[in-house]
Amino acid sequence: MKKSSRAWCWAAPSVLLLVSLLLWPMIYLVRLSLNEGGSKSGFGIGGSFYKPGTWTLEVYRTLATEHYFWQVTWFTVWLGFFVAAMCVLLGYPVAHYLWQLPRRWKPLALACVIIPKLSNLLVTIYGLKMILGDHGPVNETLMTLGIIKEPLALQHSVTGVVIGKTLLVLPYTILLIWAGLERLDRTLISAARGLGATGWQTFSRVTLPLSLPALAAGALISLIWALGAFISPYLLGSPEQITLAVDVQRQMFENLHWPRAAGEGVAMLLTLALIAGAGALLRPKSHVLPR
Amino acid sequence: MNLRKLPLHTLCLLVLAALMWPIVYAMWMSFTPGEMLMPPKGAWSLRWYATFFARSEWTDSLNHSFIVGALSTAISLVCGTSAAVAVTRYQFRGRQLLQSAVMLPLFVPALVLALALLPVMRMIGLWGDFLSVALAHSLWGLPLVFLAVRGALEDMDPNLELAARGLGANGGQTFFSVTLPVIMPAMGVGGLLAFIISFNELVMALFLCTPDIDTLPKVIWPNLRYTLSPLVAAASGVAVVTTVLLLGGAWLFFTSRRKTSGR
Numbered sequence: 001m002k003k004s005s006r007a008w009c010w011a012a013p014s015v016l017l018l019v020s021l022l023l024w025p026m027i028y029l030v031r032l033s034l035n036e037g038g039s040k041s042g043f044g045i046g047g048s049f050y051k052p053g054t055w056t057l058e059v060y061r062t063l064a065t066e067h068y069f070w071q072v073t074w075f076t077v078w079l080g081f082f083v084a085a086m087c088v089l090l091g092y093p094v095a096h097y098l099w100q101l102p103r104r105w106k107p108l109a110l111a112c113v114i115i116p117k118l119s120n121l122l123v124t125i126y127g128l129k130m131i132l133g134d135h136g137p138v139n140e141t142l143m144t145l146g147i148i149k150e151p152l153a154l155q156h157s158v159t160g161v162v163i164g165k166t167l168l169v170l171p172y173t174i175l176l177i178w179a180g181l182e183r184l185d186r187t188l189i190s191a192a193r194g195l196g197a198t199g200w201q202t203f204s205r206v207t208l209p210l211s212l213p214a215l216a217a218g219a220l221i222s223l224i225w226a227l228g229a230f231i232s233p234y235l236l237g238s239p240e241q242i243t244l245a246v247d248v249q250r251q252m253f254e255n256l257h258w259p260r261a262a263g264e265g266v267a268m269l270l271t272l273a274l275i276a277g278a279g280a281l282l283r284p285k286s287h288v289l290p291r
Numbered sequence: 292m293n294l295r296k297l298p299l300h301t302l303c304l305l306v307l308a309a310l311m312w313p314i315v316y317a318m319w320m321s322f323t324p325g326e327m328l329m330p331p332k333g334a335w336s337l338r339w340y341a342t343f344f345a346r347s348e349w350t351d352s353l354n355h356s357f358i359v360g361a362l363s364t365a366i367s368l369v370c371g372t373s374a375a376v377a378v379t380r381y382q383f384r385g386r387q388l389l390q391s392a393v394m395l396p397l398f399v400p401a402l403v404l405a406l407a408l409l410p411v412m413r414m415i416g417l418w419g420d421f422l423s424v425a426l427a428h429s430l431w432g433l434p435l436v437f438l439a440v441r442g443a444l445e446d447m448d449p450n451l452e453l454a455a456r457g458l459g460a461n462g463g464q465t466f467f468s469v470t471l472p473v474i475m476p477a478m479g480v481g482g483l484l485a486f487i488i489s490f491n492e493l494v495m496a497l498f499l500c501t502p503d504i505d506t507l508p509k510v511i512w513p514n515l516r517y518t519l520s521p522l523v524a525a526a527s528g529v530a531v532v533t534t535v536l537l538l539g540g541a542w543l544f545f546t547s548r549r550k551t552s553g554r
Contacts, residue, residue, distance in 0.1 A: 003381065004381070004383045004384075006381070006462070007377050007380075007381035007382075007383040007386075008377075008383065010373045010374070010376045010377035010380070010381065011373070011374060011377040011378075011383075011385075011389055012373070013369055013370040013373050013374070014370040014371070014373060014374035014377075014389070014393060014433060014437075015389065016370075017366070017370050017426075017429065017430070017433060018392050018393070018395075018396075018433075021408065021411075021426055021427065021429075021430055022392075022395065022396060022399075022404075022430060024411060025404075025407035025408050025410075025411045026407055028407065028410060028411055028414075029403075029406065029407040029410075032410055090302075090306050093299060093302060093303055093306075094303045094306050094307065097299075097300065097303035109307060112307040112308075112310055112311050113307070113310060114538070115311065115314065115531075115534070115535065115538070116310045116311060116313075116314060118484070118487050118488070118491065118534055118538065119314055119491060119530070119531055119534050120491040120493070120507075120508055120511070120527065120530040120531070120534070121491070121493060122493060122508055122511050122512065122515060122527070122530075123313070123314055123317050123527040123530060123531055124313045124314060125313070125515070126313070126317050126511075126515055126523060126524070126527055127312065127313025127314055127315075127316040127317035127527075128313045129515070130316060130317070130320065130328065131312065131313060131316055137316075167309065167310060167313070170306070170310065171310060221398075224398055224400070225400075227400065228400025228401060228402055228403070230400075230401070230402050230494060231493065231494070235515060235516065245400065245402040248402055248403075248406055249402065249497075252406065252409075252498070258410070261406060262406065262407075265402075265403045265406045265407065268400060268402075268403055269399070269403055272398075272399075272400070276398075
């Protein structure tokens with residue numbers, strides 16, 4: 001057997017999986033968005049979700065001219081950027097802190113990041129719903145201290161959505177930036193200190209510039225995940241806080257207009273591709289040492 | 292540690308605590324003896340866990356989660372390990388493309404994947420089968436296994452395989468009796484992570500599950516929106532304890548790997 005054909009034998013299972021479960025469904029998604037919507041009868045019972053074999057741009061025409069869709073899209077993008085900014089602002093110091101921790105404490109601190117990341121997201125949201133509720137510990141404490149008189153609307157509000165989404169994305173940001181810092185050559189830090197730099201100078205002129213690529217990667221990935229926000233707006237938001245992801249689910253299961261759901265999915269992918277493309281162009285070059 | 296850094300360190304510790312707080316709080320609630328969703332005052336009770344395990348809708352969903360997780364782990368292990376071997380042991384056209392394509396599912400929002408998979412699963416007749424959810428979850432298991440095993444293969448002494456071939460073993464014998472034992476711990480780590488991801492995944496399950504195959508997160512979901520019974524806290528507790536136990540297993544594999552590779 002030729003060497004290259006043996007390589008393809010090894011590659012075959014994953015290629016098969018990716019083609020049938022990623023490439024084909026994505027192509028089919030675009031195709032689906034070009035179908036006519038199905039006829040609705042009753043609650044979709046007896047009707048179809050779309051008319052197979054039809055070709056129309058109707059879905060995109062509707063989306064482009066619809067105020068509601070643009071409103072949802074803008075909220076999604078705004079929330080994505082806001083949450084990503086929060087994640088980077090909170091995540092970088094924590095990643096830096098983890099990196100500097102003595103060996104003994106590292107596993108414990110890492111567990112605090114990894115357990116929420118791998119646990120059921122619903123448990124986090126469920127805990128948050130109780131903590132942020134009108135009679136939850138946050139409102140109770142603030143009222144006991146006399147800082148507020150009425151409980152704050154931390155749930156069913158944009159505040160709740162931002163807090164929830166930030167907590168869900170933050171572990172990814174921390175882990176990515178921390179992994180970048182761990183790859184960094186620690187002798188450079190000692191060298192800077194040995195040459196008389198203060199702690200702040202070492203950070204701002206050595207550590208920070210060297211970790212910029214990891215920081216950029218962390219920011220971009222937080223943004224990608226934040227744009228797909230579904231669970232937190234659904235459970236912690238009010239009906240005004242609808243993201244594209246929430247609306248896709250509604251179009252699919254409540255409105256039963258599959259071509260429209262597919263069209264919104266395509267819109268989500270395009271938004272992501274646009275942002276990822278811009279991010280890749282603006283990415284700081286690695287190996288840049290400060291003068 | 293100097294005093295000027297104290298505010299920053301406090302902030303970091305607060306963030307770490309905030310990440311864990313909701314989970315710990317939900318667990319704490321699950322031990323309440325009362326009917327209301329309140330922290331247990333005085334005595335703790337396991338009554339909601341007893342209720343959880345006495346109701347078939349919950350135990351069934353737990354079983355379904357284990358079935359889907361096991362299937363998904365098996366698929367991820369086969370695909371991820373073979374892809375890692377292809378990428379580390381061979382030079383071929385499309386090698387770079389394969390490496391990036393394997394990671395791609397991690398960068399597509401879960402909801403878009405689920406939305407695209409539902410019509411396809413209906414078309415190929417897998418809709419309503421455990422395999423549909425398991426296959427969907429393996430899109431995320433694949434990159435995890437791939438990363439873990441690729442690392443182990445790169446760390447492995449290439450002379451081991453050459454020695455086996457020199458002593459007359461064929462390709463298959465070399466892989467199963469030399470390579471596989473060395474990368475086994477890495478496969479353990481990747482496989483357990485794939486299982487945990489599948490066990491806790493909601494969005495794909497929400498789109499692909501029919502009532503007959505509902506997984507645990509899918510059954511928790513409507514209860515979160517409409518009921519406030521401590522039973523959901525107990526269900527959360529079951530999910531968290533399972534996850535932490537599996538993570539402990541992954542950690543054991545990880546440390547054993549460091550010992551065997553000896554580097």
